[in-house]
Amino acid sequence: MICSMVGGPGPSRLETDRPATPHDRISTTINQQGQKEEMDQDLTTGVEEIDQEHALELQIVRSIQTALATEDREQLGELLQQLEDFTNAHFLGEQLLMRLHAYPGYEAHQEEHDKLMVELKELSERLLSQESPDPAQEAQNLERWLITHIQSEDQVLAEFLKRREVKG
Secondary structure, X not given: OOOOOOOOOOOOHHHOOOOOXXXXXXEEEEXXXXXXXXXXXXXXXXXXXXXXHHHHHHHHHHHHHHHHHOOOHHHHHHHHHHHHHHHHHHHHHHHHHHHHOOOOOHHHHHHHHHHHHHHHHHHHHHHHHOOOOOHHHHHXXXXXXXXXXXXXXXXXXXXXXXXXXXXX
16 A cells, blocks of 8 residues: 655645654664664554555655765656655555545645645756755755654544554
């Protein structure tokens, strides 16, 4: 299952000033190569498949940061496309889950997904065209947005799903 990043009204999640690493509890996840990775406990929702998808998204974002730091344009393009594709599938899966379980915040959640996909595409275009005045800062903002999103909107959805005993 592919689930989503959610949001609500308010400022763009890419523009948040929330610190990226205020976490002190760690859990273990498995990456695509079957290797164990640590993920902050504050970033887990308790819905295993959602947590696995978030770990993969965070891994892609951090790989984007590395590609920017090493100026690997080819890798950057591949990673940005991978993040867009995965995030889109993640959102669609989550929207399906919300509809199947009559999630009361579905419409606002879907609108936020649409807005976030536009922001992600615009960020990709700026980074690939080298129009960004500070690519490293934009990549950090992307990571902060993901962390903030998981800790807020995704936690609310996960609690709703857990009350309904949805395993993800």
